[in-house]
Amino acid sequence: MKRLALIFLFLASPLWALDPSEMLEDPELEARARALDHELRCVVCQSESVAWSNANWAEDARRTVRELVSEGASDEAVMDFFVARYGEFVLMSPRASGSTWALWAAGPAMLILALGMGFAYLRGRSRTVAPQEAALSEAEAARLREILKD
Structure with missing residues (x-):
């Protein structure tokens, strides 16, 4: 049973996502294209980069990336x-500009707010008289x- 599971994992591996016919002959350009593949989100899968997706x-996106890089x-x-x-959704890491500043700032702001509330709560508890x-x-x-x- 373990062998069967390993075979399925190997066959479903992202190694098979990139077709050798899609690869560029120049290794430097291919390295750039692969880096770009990891930065683009598959709009079909929505949680995988273009590099790992079989959709x-x-x-098509990998081919387009390679065409643009070779040009x-x-x-x-x-x-x-x-x-x-x-749109910005296609980027795995959205750019910090315009309307996305609020999204980028929300995480640290929530952390600071939670730490402040926790500090105020603990300080208030220590001041209460038994x-x-x-x-x-x-x-x-x-x-x-x-x-x-x-």
């Missing part, structure tokens, strides 16, 4: 090409002695 759209386009030009067609036990009245003390005698 038809990802195959001499810069990495920024390739990214702009995909952003112009599919309730003092009230002394028994003479009648209560007499009743207590009476109960304890029995």
Whole structure:
């Protein structure tokens, strides 16, 4: 059973995502194209980069990346090409500009807010005065002695 699972894992491996016919002959250009593949999100899978996806759209995107790189386009030009067609969503790491500043700042702001609230809570707890036990009245003390005698 373990062998069968290993065979399925090997066959489903992302090694098979890149078809050798898609590869460029120049190793330097191929390295750039692969780096760009990892920075682009597959719009079909939505959680995988183009490099790891086997979807038809990802195959087309890999071919397009290689065509643009072989034509001499810069990495920024390739990214702009995909952003112009599919929006910022196509980037695995959205750019920090315009409306995305709020998204980039939200994480650290929430952390600072949570730390501040935790600090205020702990500081408030340390300042509270423990309730003092009230002394028994003479009648209560007499009743207590009476109960304890029995």
